[in-house]
Amino acid sequence: MTSHRRWLASVAALVLAAAVQAAPPPQDWSAGYDAARLIVVAVADKPDPQPSAGATPRGYDALPNYSGGERAAETAAHLSADYGLSERAAWVIEPLRLRCLVFALPAQADRTQLLAELQHDRRVRLAQPLQEFETLASAGAPMVTAAMPAPDYNDPYVGLQRSFSTISAGAAQRTTRGDGVRIALIDTGVDAAHPDLAGRIKEQRDFVGGAADTAERHGTEVAGVISAVANNKLGIVGVAPGAQLLAYRACWPATPQAASARCNTFTLALALGAALASDARIINLSLGGPADPLLQQLVDQAQSRGIVVVGAVPPDRRMDGFPVGIPGVIAVAAAEDTDAAAQTLRAPGRDVLTLEPGGHFDYASGSSLATAHVTGALALLLALDRHGRAAELAALLQRSQQEAGRSIDVCRAIAALRHDPATCAAQAGTPAAGNGG
Structure with missing residues (x-):
């Protein structure tokens, strides 16, 4: 072997040794x-x-x-x-x-x-x-009131989606369904094989150490609220059925189908890094925990790139943790929580009908679900205003909340964005074209 080749081999060996040590x-x-x-x-x-x-x-x-x-x-x-x-x-x-x-x-x-x-x-x-963090959802209970009529959808359970009608998602979908908006869902595994998510999961990655296609409860529930397929004669309708999800598994349940799950600094940092490297426009964090310097740096970097970050308010309503304590993060509480901070956005978070692994449907509760509603609403707005900034979009939703009462009203926010009060003249109507799978 020539000295030239020996030198190259030694350099390669050193690099490989560093790789083994580093990983x-x-x-x-x-x-x-x-x-x-x-x-x-x-x-x-x-x-x-x-x-x-x-x-x-x-x-x-x-x-x-x-x-x-x-x-x-x-x-x-x-x-x-x-x-x-x-x-x-x-x-x-x-x-x-x-x-x-x-x-x-x-x-x-x-x-x-x-x-x-x-x-x-x-x-x-x-x-x-x-540090460790927790997702913020629990099992819900079926609503005992009669289903709301929803003649413009052929999805059989849409009439049971009280949260969908509360935020005027049906009326909003006359104008936009969130087409082209990609959302990084940092959560537990999502059941991409669920028929009501067909074509909605653009990418799946695992940062926990199991498998990217692990179908888990919390992530599937949040995904369903955001972008379940509309007018496919099946199940429910997502708030933004045209949006696409990047499903990043950074959390895991204590037992296979537990309602809650945990994450840590390492897994969340990897997922946030992946979101930064993607073309996501929104990051959904339906979880909470202590303030974390590394995670804050990553969220700050995301916001500097124009990515909208949405986080869930924890049950103790503390606003100094991750992610809601980071300036610029849109904090979301359940509309049913009357003691939540005034500056938070509110959306339905109690007994929300959504997707479950294995092609099933069930009710879930918590600010995790409220956060998913706001993420879907933001996707509808961003489909109309591709350059919309987090503060501006949050202000539109905040104003709609003040006008509507306890919860955001995404149709009112769209009307304000378009400067067209007639947008929500009817609270139901034909959804935007292409809502099928």
């Missing part, structure tokens, strides 16, 4: 872990210096880049050795130029003290606990 075997977070013994650390991920022209063999530039630059991987390795940390996961957030790592603490280490030391280490850009 430990994927962890299935749903299998269980001790969050109290895990931390998240981020270091700068700067481009590696290029070898001089005279020393660069042909083909070097084609070598793959494994999870960021070698310098960042080396820094992470040194931190691991210096503090006795054990790497569990690593990834690069390109927009933030950070290499992030999940580390397990050494036995008997005090997490608070160790984090304080890391935060004062000049090599470290961020050090925080691995």
